[in-house]
Amino acid sequence: TEWNASVWGKRREFTEHVEKIAELVKEKTDGEFTINVSYGGLSKPTENLDGISIGAFEMAQICAGYHEDKNPTLTAAELPFLGVKNLREEVAISDALYAHPAVQKDLERWNAQLLMSSPMPQYNLVGRGDPRSTVDAFNGMRVRATGGLGDAFKAVGAVPTSVASNEAYNAMESGVVDTVAFAPHAHLSFRTIDQADWWTENLNPGTVNCPIVVNKDAYAALSDAEREALEGSVDEAIDYYIETYGKLMERWEDVLEEKNIQKVEFSEEELAKFRDATQGIQDEWIAKMDAQGIPGQELLTTIKDALEEERASN
Amino acid sequence: MAGSLSVLSDESLLSRIDRRLYGLEKVMAFVAGAAVLGLMFLAVISVGGRNLFNAPLPGYVDWMELTMPLIAFLGISYAMRDGGHIRMDILIGQLRGRPLWAAEFVTTLVTLALIALLIWGSWAHFDRSFDCARPLCSADSTIDIGMPLWPAKIIVPICFSVLALRLVLQLWGYARAFAEGTDQPIAVPLVKSAAELAAEEAEHVQGADDGETTR
Amino acid sequence: MTPIEIGLWTTGFLFVLVLLGMRVAFAAGVAGLVGLVWIFWAKFGYAPDRFMQAITVAVKTAGQVPHSKIASQELSLIPTFILIGYLAYYAGLTKALFEAAKRWVGWLPGGMAVATVFATAGFAAVSGASVATSAVFARIAIPEMLKVGYDKRFAAGVVAAGGTLASLIPPSAILVIYAIIVEQDVGKLLLAGFIPGAFSAVVYASLIVILAMVMPRFGPPVGGFTWGERFASLPKALPIFFVIFIIIFFVYNPFGGDPFGTPTEGGALGAAVVFVMALVHGMKWHQLKDALLETAKLATMIFTIIWGVLIYVRFLGFADLPGAFSDWITSLEHSPMITLIMILLAYAVLGMFMDAIGMLLLTLPVVYPAVMALNGGEFVSAADSAFGMSGPMCAIWFGILVVKMAEFCLITPPIGLNCFVVAGVRPDLSVQDVFRGVTPFFIADAITIALLVAFPQIVLWLPSMA
Numbered sequence: 002t003e004w005n006a007s008v009w010g011k012r013r014e015f016t017e018h019v020e021k022i023a024e025l026v027k028e029k030t031d032g033e034f035t036i037n038v039s040y041g042g043l044s045k046p047t048e049n050l051d052g053i054s055i056g057a058f059e060m061a062q063i064c065a066g067y068h069e070d071k072n073p074t075l076t077a078a079e080l081p082f083l084g085v086k087n088l089r090e091e092v093a094i095s096d097a098l099y100a101h102p103a104v105q106k107d108l109e110r111w112n113a114q115l116l117m118s119s120p121m122p123q124y125n126l127v128g129r130g131d132p133r134s135t136v137d138a139f140n141g142m143r144v145r146a147t148g149g150l151g152d153a154f155k156a157v158g159a160v161p162t163s164v165a166s167n168e169a170y171n172a173m174e175s176g177v178v179d180t181v182a183f184a185p186h187a188h189l190s191f192r193t194i195d196q197a198d199w200w201t202e203n204l205n206p207g208t209v210n211c212p213i214v215v216n217k218d219a220y221a222a223l224s225d226a227e228r229e230a231l232e233g234s235v236d237e238a239i240d241y242y243i244e245t246y247g248k249l250m251e252r253w254e255d256v257l258e259e260k261n262i263q264k265v266e267f268s269e270e271e272l273a274k275f276r277d278a279t280q281g282i283q284d285e286w287i288a289k290m291d292a293q294g295i296p297g298q299e300l301l302t303t304i305k306d307a308l309e310e311e312r313a314s315n
Numbered sequence: 316m317a318g319s320l321s322v323l324s325d326e327s328l329l330s331r332i333d334r335r336l337y338g339l340e341k342v343m344a345f346v347a348g349a350a351v352l353g354l355m356f357l358a359v360i361s362v363g364g365r366n367l368f369n370a371p372l373p374g375y376v377d378w379m380e381l382t383m384p385l386i387a388f389l390g391i392s393y394a395m396r397d398g399g400h401i402r403m404d405i406l407i408g409q410l411r412g413r414p415l416w417a418a419e420f421v422t423t424l425v426t427l428a429l430i431a432l433l434i435w436g437s438w439a440h441f442d443r444s445f446d447c448a449r450p451l452c453s454a455d456s457t458i459d460i461g462m463p464l465w466p467a468k469i470i471v472p473i474c475f476s477v478l479a480l481r482l483v484l485q486l487w488g489y490a491r492a493f494a495e496g497t498d499q500p501i502a503v504p505l506v507k508s509a510a511e512l513a514a515e516e517a518e519h520v521q522g523a524d525d526g527e528t529t530r
Numbered sequence: 531m532t533p534i535e536i537g538l539w540t541t542g543f544l545f546v547l548v549l550l551g552m553r554v555a556f557a558a559g560v561a562g563l564v565g566l567v568w569i570f571w572a573k574f575g576y577a578p579d580r581f582m583q584a585i586t587v588a589v590k591t592a593g594q595v596p597h598s599k600i601a602s603q604e605l606s607l608i609p610t611f612i613l614i615g616y617l618a619y620y621a622g623l624t625k626a627l628f629e630a631a632k633r634w635v636g637w638l639p640g641g642m643a644v645a646t647v648f649a650t651a652g653f654a655a656v657s658g659a660s661v662a663t664s665a666v667f668a669r670i671a672i673p674e675m676l677k678v679g680y681d682k683r684f685a686a687g688v689v690a691a692g693g694t695l696a697s698l699i700p701p702s703a704i705l706v707i708y709a710i711i712v713e714q715d716v717g718k719l720l721l722a723g724f725i726p727g728a729f730s731a732v733v734y735a736s737l738i739v740i741l742a743m744v745m746p747r748f749g750p751p752v753g754g755f756t757w758g759e760r761f762a763s764l765p766k767a768l769p770i771f772f773v774i775f776i777i778i779f780f781v782y783n784p785f786g787g788d789p790f791g792t793p794t795e796g797g798a799l800g801a802a803v804v805f806v807m808a809l810v811h812g813m814k815w816h817q818l819k820d821a822l823l824e825t826a827k828l829a830t831m832i833f834t835i836i837w838g839v840l841i842y843v844r845f846l847g848f849a850d851l852p853g854a855f856s857d858w859i860t861s862l863e864h865s866p867m868i869t870l871i872m873i874l875l876a877y878a879v880l881g882m883f884m885d886a887i888g889m890l891l892l893t894l895p896v897v898y899p900a901v902m903a904l905n906g907g908e909f910v911s912a913a914d915s916a917f918g919m920s921g922p923m924c925a926i927w928f929g930i931l932v933v934k935m936a937e938f939c940l941i942t943p944p945i946g947l948n949c950f951v952v953a954g955v956r957p958d959l960s961v962q963d964v965f966r967g968v969t970p971f972f973i974a975d976a977i978t979i980a981l982l983v984a985f986p987q988i989v990l991w992l993p994s995m996a
């Protein structure tokens with residue numbers, strides 16, 4: 002069996018689990034089952050689900066927030082202030098969410114099923130000029146943050162500004178935005194870090210959720226040995242991903258030091274203030290899901306339980 | 316206007332349909348042109364709002380992405396009617412009479428087959444984003460402010476359908492020209508030499524020049 | 531058959547369709563669709579009962595491309611740049627520029643021709659299209675040159691060559707297209723066009739001055755303007771500088787401060803300025819309507835080729851032909867520089883028979899990755915590279931080189947379009963006359979290209995500052 006996997010950008014930490022699973026699967030099946038990873042050649046990032054649905058390729062990486070209406074249930078994991086602290090916890094809540102029947106039904110519209118997560122650290126702001134270390138300082142701040150994260154900043158008086166990610170550097174340089182919210186790897190690859198004077202170390206407002214999905218029919222057509230090889234490689238691939246991402250975080254610390262970027266730490270009271278201000282977003286989200294017949298509250302509870310369980314087990 | 320000279324007409328049914336369709340195509344192309352002006356104003360609003368009022372246009376990028384299909388597709392049949400889509404005519408420019416109409420008929424037929432398939436494909440693309448079981452019938456939305464994408468996606472099969480109609484008319488025109496063995500075909504763009512193209516360009520600039528002097 | 535063989539056959543098929551005179555956009559779409567069907571059917575082991583399924587998957591894959599590739603904010607630069615050019619006629623900028631250039635440089639040997647070159651270069655700053663620029667100046671500059679006794683063939687040649695500057699000096703639709711296809715920073719590419727464009731103009735002007743001193747075909751210098759008259763000619767040409775100012779300042783702030791916004795905003799604001807100028811200058815409703823229709827037609831033509839070619843590129847993605855071609859190019863025995871020069875020569879030949887935009891769109895998906903591989907890869911550092919520049923810089927340099935090649939082809943026989951346009955505007959001139967008159971300029975262009983290859987700093991200095 003030969004599969005094509007559609008991801009985007011260049012090979013980086015964010016795609017290492019796909020590369021790893023391809024390698025493992027090939028090994029375990031003695032080359033019977035191969036997965037070719039294509040970086041942008043097969044589809045546009047926002048249309049990977051379309052490609053899966055058509056059957057143009059068998060595996061793909063998607064990000065829920067790129068197209069909320071394609072996968073409303075998955076955006077549960079992108080709500081602000083879920084309280085996730087590290088990549089292990091992110092994996093735990095993603096896995097629990099992916100196992101929920103409502104989520105699986107949501108993805109079924111695209112003939113897709115969820116294979117594994119691509120755990121992302123929390124988004125944090127980089128900014129220019131004087132550091133903003135209180136929630137009040139966000140008032141009037143132009144921030145590049147999309148979707149739910151944008152709503153969160155809006156709730157405390159910031160002005161979410163629409164800029165494509167590849168124009169983020171330009172936008173920051175030209176003062177179109179004052180700050181940009183990305184995960185560390187994106188701050189590095191879109192070079193927003195080169196414009197930064199400061200970085201919020203512990204704001205942790207939320208992140209994006211980017212699962213790896215597979216085409217259901219292609220999955221069903223695998224031989225038992227192949228399916229076993231695929232499923233049996235997920236954990237190892239995720240471990241490898243977290244390990245590589247760990248190295249990136251070490252490099253991130255070096256970059257901050259090298260560029261003399263100030264780490265801004267928010268006090269507990271300030272964080273609580275931000276959290277309280279954004280409480281309405283979760284309620285709105287639940288109401289929106291209810292209107293579509295999606296058990297929003299249940300999905301959030303699933304996430305919270307998974308988080309507690311993960312914490313308890315450590 | 317540049318281009319309209321390049322298609323001959325008479326009182327036949329074919330020519331009357333051709334001119335009727337041309338009217339529609341022109342309106343569609345004008346909307347496309349107006350959308351370019353729209354993009355311009357969008358930028359003025361975005362830059363002005365940001366710098367004067369600290370109120371950037373929410374979803375500026377999303378709005379641009381929704382406008383682009385209007386510009387790119389509404390004029391497609393208009394351009395086809397006048398032979399505005401470029402090609403390499405170094406070989407076909409040597410042909411005259413029946414062999415020329417036969418060659419044109421074949422390439423037009425292949426183009427029609429492509430467009431027919433793409434109507435199917437682009438409709439499927441639209442259809443995946445359109446689901447009336449969901450709010451606003453939307454099963455796909457823009458990244459920033461979550462606007463439904465289906466209105467932008469349906470533009471493609473609609474414009475391709477008008478283009479298909481145009482291609483059918485051109486097939487009819489070429490078939491008739493072949494049957495008559497004429498060198499004055501109706502309702503199809505004439506093969507223009509580089510010199511004729513240049514004359515047309517000059518024609519357009521002539522109009523522009525008048526604009527400069529009539530103050 | 532391997533995917534790469536499928537890729538080669540389908541690419542051959544594409545060139546046959548183009549040769550047969552099928553519209554380039556649709557030829558590319560057909561080739562891409564046929565290739566996709568073939569690839570998927572091959573994947574299904576050519577089982578007859580799965581042929582329909584292969585078609586379905588291929589058609590739906592191809593059917594995504596038109597909308598999804600066109601809905602991009604960067605592409606919005608193309609229609610705004612085209613609109614700027616059309617509106618510039620109505621804003622009365624062409625005559626104002628020529629008059630100003632005449633007063634400032636007319637006193638040089640060959641002064642009227644030098645003025646024409648600088649006026650076309652100035653107009654290039656508001657026009658994205660070379661052919662249109664030649665057409666306008668054929669009307670304005672040739673009569674003035676003939677009046678003072680220029681050889682008419684040479685006068686025509688100056689205008690044909692001067693027009694080509696429009697695609698290097700921003701705004702330039704063709705540079706935007708290049709940036710999109712190769713996925714590089716549009717702003718930096720536009721910025722990179724300034725100096726080579728100005729450099730080309732200076733090479734043209736120097737050539738004219740030298741020729742004017744040794745050959746008798748020229749009229750007398752046009753001097754005697756006072757400084758007051760010179761400065762008086764500037765206000766009318768002011769919008770040009772304003773547009774240049776906006777575009778530069780939205781990409782890069784030369785005074786070391788922050789730029790004002792993003793390139794896409796800059797392009798649209800530039801159009802807005804010229805639009806207001808045209809209104810002030812008395813543009814009528816029917817003229818605006820005409821400008822909008824022409825903009826729509828040209829933009830549609832370009833966008834149609836873009837999505838047509840991108841269907842073909844999507845198929846190439848499944849066939850991985852670009853990868854195979856890169857491997858072949860980098861395995862050649864020649865030095866990378868020889869290979870690059872051969873690629874440029876191939877463009878010179880191809881450009882004799884093809885439209886510039888069609889040529890670049892059809893070839894870049896395969897040629898560009900090969901050139902990048904030749905330099906040592908997309909992310910290579912300057913120190914490890916074959917051409918002594920980093921990956922992104924190589925992308926910019928190669929872009930300017932191929933655009934200059936494409937411009938060069940606008941004045942070379944047998945179908946140098948600018949020459950046809952000039953001959954079309956002037957009934958008293960045959961195409962052969964114009965080709966003869968333009969000959970010195972393709973020597974100038976050959977020199978310019980050689981210098982850009984030998985001294986990449988000319989191209990890279992400005993973008994490396996930004």
Ligand code: NA
Nearest residue numbers: 654657696701
């Ligand atoms: Na230009």
Ligand code: NA
Nearest residue numbers: 882939945946
């Ligand atoms: Na040529």
